[in-house]
Amino acid sequence: MEQIPESKFEDKRSIIIDQLVEQNVFKIDGRQLYELSLYELMKTYTEDL
Numbered sequence: 001m002e003q004i005p006e007s008k009f010e011d012k013r014s015i016i017i018d019q020l021v022e023q024n025v026f027k028i029d030g031r032q033l034y035e036l037s038l039y040e041l042m043k044t045y046t047e048d049l
Contacts, residue, residue: 009038016041020033020041023048025044025048028044
């Protein structure tokens with residue numbers, strides 16, 4: 001079975017989640033990282049830099 005490649009947005013979202021987890025960020029506003037949109041993740045990630 002061939003795996004469908006992830007979209008660029010999903011790929012970027014996964015990278016940001018991985019980087020936040022490395023910084024010991026697991027929840028934002030009481031929500032798990034995987035529940036957040038790419039916009040919410042990018043906003044948090046850029047604020048933390």
